[in-house]
């Protein structure tokens with residue numbers, strides 16, 4: 228099957244398309260997805276309003292369907308912290324996670340310590356997420372969405388981009404390495420074993 232698509236900056240996305248982004252993101256095996264849909268939706272609502280984060284989404288030109296997206300930030304932990312800004316919302320929703328997904332809650336504690344220990348150098352960005360709807364995978368879209376982050380990062384004057392990819396995630400590793408990233412270390416973060424990759428911009 229062939230498809231024609233176009234790639235657009237995240238900032239121009241209409242808020243009513245964010246639930247579609249959140250649903251695609253639930254296909255990611257990472258911690259945010261494990262916390263559940265309300266956290267994912269809130270995260271992307273915050274991301275499009277964030278002054279530093281930037282990203283792209285791909286849309287099928289014929290049907291208008293969202294096919295995938297990518298997101299980068301020079302300070303990803305600040306983006307995650309925004310989930311706690313509305314304290315009443317956070318407490319209510321994290322309480323549900325504690326009882327329904329206790330392992331995800333424990334992982335969140337481990338990850339928050341690991342992320343705090345990660346050094347963020349000036350002039351660098353993190354490829355925070357890139358995800359493609361399963362029905363559109365394997366045709367170069369993931370690679371193109373990540374490449375858009377690299378091109379935009381370069382335009383904004385950043386010098387380097389980092390990414391963390393789980394060691395089992397061959398599609399992500401292939402796309403990321405095809406974009407010029409190289410593995411600089413492998414580390415454990417709770418249940419996750421990840422490669423840390425970097426590329427010059």
Ligand SMILES: CC(C)(COP(=O)(O)OP(=O)(O)OC[C@H]1O[C@@H](n2cnc3c(N)ncnc32)[C@H](O)[C@@H]1OP(=O)(O)O)[C@@H](O)C(=O)NCCC(=O)NCCS
Pocket residue numbers: 254255256356357358359360363364365366367368369370371391392393396397398399401402405
């Ligand atoms: C990672 C992801 C975005 C890649 O999207 P995509 O559109 O399929 O990516 P691309 O087609 O550009 O590249 C994928 C590469 O992996 C290969 N691939 C796909 N599935 C594979 C598999 N099961 N085993 C081995 N290789 C595989 C593809 O052939 C392609 O390699 P090629 O360019 O050498 O042919 C997509 O798989 C995804 O959304 N995964 C879930 C979310 C996720 O893990 N995101 C990354 C978090 S770090």
